[in-house]
Amino acid sequence: MSGTTQPGAEPFTQRTPRVVAARRLTRRVERDRTGRFLAEGVNAVAAALERQLVRELFVTASAQQAHPELVAAAHERGVRVSPVTDRAAAALSETVTPQGIVAVCDLLDRSLDGLLPPGARLVAVLVDVADPGNAGTVIRVADAAGADAVILAGDSVDPHNGKCVRASAGSLFHLPIARVRDTAAALSACRDAGLRLLAAHGYAEAALDSLDLAEPVAWVFGNEAHGLPADVLREVDTPVRIPLYGGAESLNLATAAAVCLYAAAMAQRRSSGG
Amino acid sequence: MSGTTQPGAEPFTQRTPRVVAARRLTRRVERDRTGRFLAEGVNAVAAALERQLVRELFVTASAQQAHPELVAAAHERGVRVSPVTDRAAAALSETVTPQGIVAVCDLLDRSLDGLLPPGARLVAVLVDVADPGNAGTVIRVADAAGADAVILAGDSVDPHNGKCVRASAGSLFHLPIARVRDTAAALSACRDAGLRLLAAHGYAEAALDSLDLAEPVAWVFGNEAHGLPADVLREVDTPVRIPLYGGAESLNLATAAAVCLYAAAMAQRRSSGG
Numbered sequence: 083m084s085g086t087t088q089p090g091a092e093p094f095t096q097r098t099p100r101v102v103a104a105r106r107l108t109r110r111v112e113r114d115r116t117g118r119f120l121a122e123g124v125n126a127v128a129a130a131l132e133r134q135l136v137r138e139l140f141v142t143a144s145a146q147q148a149h150p151e152l153v154a155a156a157h158e159r160g161v162r163v164s165p166v167t168d169r170a171a172a173a174l175s176e177t178v179t180p181q182g183i184v185a186v187c188d189l190l191d192r193s194l195d196g197l198l199p200p201g202a203r204l205v206a207v208l209v210d211v212a213d214p215g216n217a218g219t220v221i222r223v224a225d226a227a228g229a230d231a232v233i234l235a236g237d238s239v240d241p242h243n244g245k246c247v248r249a250s251a252g253s254l255f256h257l258p259i260a261r262v263r264d265t266a267a268a269l270s271a272c273r274d275a276g277l278r279l280l281a282a283h284g285y286a287e288a289a290l291d292s293l294d295l296a297e298p299v300a301w302v303f304g305n306e307a308h309g310l311p312a313d314v315l316r317e318v319d320t321p322v323r324i325p326l327y328g329g330a331e332s333l334n335l336a337t338a339a340a341v342c343l344y345a346a347a348m349a350q351r352r353s354s355g356g
Numbered sequence: 357m358s359g360t361t362q363p364g365a366e367p368f369t370q371r372t373p374r375v376v377a378a379r380r381l382t383r384r385v386e387r388d389r390t391g392r393f394l395a396e397g398v399n400a401v402a403a404a405l406e407r408q409l410v411r412e413l414f415v416t417a418s419a420q421q422a423h424p425e426l427v428a429a430a431h432e433r434g435v436r437v438s439p440v441t442d443r444a445a446a447a448l449s450e451t452v453t454p455q456g457i458v459a460v461c462d463l464l465d466r467s468l469d470g471l472l473p474p475g476a477r478l479v480a481v482l483v484d485v486a487d488p489g490n491a492g493t494v495i496r497v498a499d500a501a502g503a504d505a506v507i508l509a510g511d512s513v514d515p516h517n518g519k520c521v522r523a524s525a526g527s528l529f530h531l532p533i534a535r536v537r538d539t540a541a542a543l544s545a546c547r548d549a550g551l552r553l554l555a556a557h558g559y560a561e562a563a564l565d566s567l568d569l570a571e572p573v574a575w576v577f578g579n580e581a582h583g584l585p586a587d588v589l590r591e592v593d594t595p596v597r598i599p600l601y602g603g604a605e606s607l608n609l610a611t612a613a614a615v616c617l618y619a620a621a622m623a624q625r626r627s628s629g630g
Binding site for chain 1: 399493496497498499500501502503525526527530531564565598599600601602603604605606607608610611612613614615618619621622626
């Protein structure tokens with residue numbers, strides 16, 4: 083039975099072939115080749131189990147003791163649970179303080195087809211976002227704001243990158259995610275779904291506090307250093323700047339996304355009376 | 357003349373006593389002892405010069421070439437400009453990619469007395485915030501939202517920490533900052549200034565989208581892992597939760613602060629018709 087842990091079986095070390103193979107999933111090329119990625123930590127593993135995406139769960143003795151409910155949930159779903167040494171867990175981890183629980187999961191991203199459900203009201207589009215921590219934080223904010231989907235467009239980072247998974251704190255598993263090289267196609271899909279396209283842009287004429295945000299919108303965010311390309315700014319309905327009431331010249335990507343996404347989410351709910 | 361650079365003078369190395377002394381300012385104990393700290397990078401140095409807080413400017417040959425206006429501004433203000441080698445600049449830097457321009461500045465923080473100007477409408481209070489990057493990002497957001505002051509209360513990190521200075525992107529110099537061990541005194545000062553005390557708290561009954569935020573407020577934010585202590589939650593007027601419309605269990609500190617501070621800043625301006 084693949085779903086049970088052999089009591090007394092020797093834990094896998096960092097040299098056990100299945101651990102070695104899993105470790106390779108920290109590299110994007112290997113994730114793309116195998117269709118798998120690693121999700122580390124309690125939040126992420128719980129959310130991945132919920133979504134039935136886990137293929138194997140590596141767990142240290144102490145993590146097994148600390149989170150029996152996760153190990154039980156894995157067993158229940160017929161997921162192979164593999165005890166590992168602390169050093170093996172550290173080898174699978176990209177953090178300074180490994181949590182001792184790492185899942186091999188199926189990739190999450192899907193195509194644009196059917197990504198946006200009928201009645202979608204809030205979508206986040208990340209264009210050429212380079213930093214995985216930023217991408218993960220924006221995915222977490224989008225999830226919190228009740229977004230219907232997140233699209234990573236153009237040259238954006240792989241959302242299955244370990245730093246992105248970690249920064250998303252489980253949210254990567256909570257809402258549909260698509261990766262699309264063709265940014266124009268991503269924008270078209272949003273427009274076809276009836277969404278108004280707003281782009282966060284520091285030099286825009288329209289200010290966030292002057293807009294009616296109650297209608298369904300897709301918020302488009304650009305690269306941390308370079309912002310949005312000119313052709314994307316031409317393509318959207320309205321470039322929007324966050325008003326800077328004090329001396330700051332800008333906000334960073336994650337806090338800007340938080341302000342924009344929540345401004346829309348709260349305005350939509352105010353206007354619908356709930 | 358201390359305000360001029362000797363053309364052709366040998367640049368300081370990482371072993372030059374003034375560089376060695378400046379380098380010690382990366383440690384809190386040394387900052388507290390000397391009343392000085394280091395501000396690195398173009399934004400921070402420009403803002404520090406503006407505020408007349410710079411005592412000495414260390415600059416590499418290439419940074420001097422890239423930013424002649426900063427060096428000129430330093431000369432104009434009679435600030436000692438000291439050419440340094442790339443290695444000396446790296447020794448003074450806490451980043452992976454040093455910018456080659458570092459200022460020794462007077463500490464910024466002031467006491468609570470007179471911190472809050474008459475008519476203050478928006479203040480951020482950080483209680484026991486541990487991560488300097490988070491503190492700096494919240495200071496940047498508070499500045500962007502037009503806050504009148506930021507108070508670092510309780511066990512919060514030193515805002516002059518290099519990571520905090522960097523994350524604030526110059527904002528540390530834009531608005532009054534106080535450090536106060538006694539959190540209750542910080543809250544009293546806000547209340548005495550006529551501010552309503554709101555605390556960001558995940559388990560609060562009142563939701564952000566149900567509140568009238570147009571009146572003058574102090575937003576109180578807690579530690580990244582533990583949130584706000586019970587006595588602080590009892591002391592404030594209203595604990596407030598950010599509504600989580602999707603599957604996320606929480607937001608991180610910086611994005612939560614962005615949502616709260618901007619919700620108040622925009623509501624205040626809407627209600628005043630500007």
